[in-house]
Amino acid sequence: MNAGGDFLNLRRNVAFAVLAFAINIALVFTGYRIVIAQRGMEAVGLWSTLFAWVSLCRLGDAGMANAVLRFVALCDPATEQARIRRYFTTGLVVHCAVFLLLALVANALLASFVDILAGTDMEDEARLLLPAMVSAFFLMNVAAVFFAGLQGLHLGYAASLITVAGGLLQIAAVFVLVPRFGLCGLALAQAGQHCFSIAASWIILRRTLRSPGAPPAFSCYALREMAGFSLKTQAANTANGLFEPLSKILLSHVAGLHVQGLYELAYKTVSLLRNAAIAGLSASLPAMTRLLSCDVPAARRLYASSVGTVTKVLFFVLACVVVASPVISLLWTGRIEGDYLFFVTVLAAGFLANGWGAAAYNLGLANGRPGGNIAVSLGNLAFLLLAGGLAASVASYHALVLAVGLCLAIGGAWIKRLNERSLAVAISGG
Numbered sequence: 024m025n026a027g028g029d030f031l032n033l034r035r036n037v038a039f040a041v042l043a044f045a046i047n048i049a050l051v052f053t054g055y056r057i058v059i060a061q062r063g064m065e066a067v068g069l070w071s072t073l074f075a076w077v078s079l080c081r082l083g084d085a086g087m088a089n090a091v092l093r094f095v096a097l098c099d100p101a102t103e104q105a106r107i108r109r110y111f112t113t114g115l116v117v118h119c120a121v122f123l124l125l126a127l128v129a130n131a132l133l134a135s136f137v138d139i140l141a142g143t144d145m146e147d148e149a150r151l152l153l154p155a156m157v158s159a160f161f162l163m164n165v166a167a168v169f170f171a172g173l174q175g176l177h178l179g180y181a182a183s184l185i186t187v188a189g190g191l192l193q194i195a196a197v198f199v200l201v202p203r204f205g206l207c208g209l210a211l212a213q214a215g216q217h218c219f220s221i222a223a224s225w226i227i228l229r230r231t232l233r234s235p236g237a238p239p240a241f242s243c244y245a246l247r248e249m250a251g252f253s254l255k256t257q258a259a260n261t262a263n264g265l266f267e268p269l270s271k272i273l274l275s276h277v278a279g280l281h282v283q284g285l286y287e288l289a290y291k292t293v294s295l296l297r298n299a300a301i302a303g304l305s306a307s308l309p310a311m312t313r314l315l316s317c318d319v320p321a322a323r324r325l326y327a328s329s330v331g332t333v334t335k336v337l338f339f340v341l342a343c344v345v346v347a348s349p350v351i352s353l354l355w356t357g358r359i360e361g362d363y364l365f366f367v368t369v370l371a372a373g374f375l376a377n378g379w380g381a382a383a384y385n386l387g388l389a390n391g392r393p394g395g396n397i398a399v400s401l402g403n404l405a406f407l408l409l410a411g412g413l414a415a416s417v418a419s420y421h422a423l424v425l426a427v428g429l430c431l432a433i434g435g436a437w438i439k440r441l442n443e444r445s446l447a448v449a450i451s452g453g
Contacts, residue, residue: 054193058205073133078264087117094110094249098110265404269407315389
């Protein structure tokens with residue numbers, strides 16, 4: 024099978040994934056720029072701090088979005104539509120139930136000490152923002168299952184087009200809602216985008232999986248099949264997902280909301296462009312999953328090509344980010360912020376080294392053997408807690424950010440070595 028064959032829609036999925044990330048970058052820039060103009064840098068810091076704590080909900084994530092993608096991708100859309108619907112329906116029901124419970128618990132717990140997180144000056148705004156942010160977070164995770172279903176059917180380009188359209192709608196909503204409602208307006212705009220994504224994805228899935236009769240109900244058998252993989256992969260994904268919020272929580276202990284806001288801007292600047300540069304890897308995950316089950320030589324070629332392409336593109340993109348950071352600072356804040364330039368430089372170096380192992384991380388997911396991913400992700404998180412905790416203990420946020428960059432670099436090199444060796448797919452020169 025050709026790795027770029029029509030059935031897998033690989034090139035189209037990759038191209039539209041990159042486009043979706045480009046729109047997302049424009050969306051984040053526009054939203055934060057309006058927030059800074061209306062509420063100041065401290066408002067961005069408040070958003071960053073609250074969202075970091077809300078993101079701890081991922082500790083309870085059962086990983087059903089990952090399982091939906093993998094098990095749907097292993098099915099033949101032409102002959103196994105009933106099986107695909109069972110996997111999708113079961114994953115959706117479990118995922119929604121889990122995240123609804125997590126969202127309710129998070130809102131109740133955070134409301135009890137929001138005054139400590141926000142400070143007296145912004146406590147009232149934080150109390151209004153929290154339920155809107157938690158609701159948007161819940162809807163974002165529901166949309167993730169629908170996108171996983173589309174990607175598993177090798178329709179990642181459709182998910183990307185929905186993301187683009189939803190992003191444009193959110194940009195329009197931000198211009199209307201943020202000046203009127205402040206940070207709550209930003210959360211409401213995000214919630215609206217996720218509702219649009221859910222509705223559009225549902226329409227495409229219904230048309231793709233059309234068949235007589237009602238869709239299958241929740242399947243205990245499908246759940247047993249998916250649970251083992253989902254729980255194993257979620258250990259790694261949870262650790263990865265907690266890395267960013269944990270760094271922000273640690274920073275909040277040694278710096279004020281202004282510095283927190285600058286770090287949020289720097290992290291988004293680097294991470295979003297890094298994600299755009301490696302968007303093709305996520306888009307190619309369903310293809311890699313299928314190829315490993317039916318055409319290993321093609322999977323090896325796809326992996327080798329991915330490593331080489333990602334390394335070159337990521338170096339170019341992140342070098343441009345560092346060079347352009349003074350201009351970006353001017354556009355975002357109206358002046359050149361020294362701390363912003365420092366944060367961007369350190370994070371860019373860390374993400375560059377981390378990106379070297381991005382293809383190997385996806386390899387562990389595609390092959391269904393995520394043990395290396397789990398070990399590296401948990402080890403990296405533990406190192407961040409240790410190094411970041413030491414930096415925070417001496418009240419040095421510069422040292423803390425250096426520790427974050429070092430953790431990113433170590434994680435990338437570690438996962439590449441571990442997964443290539445353990446999965447016996449080391450590529451000469453990769």
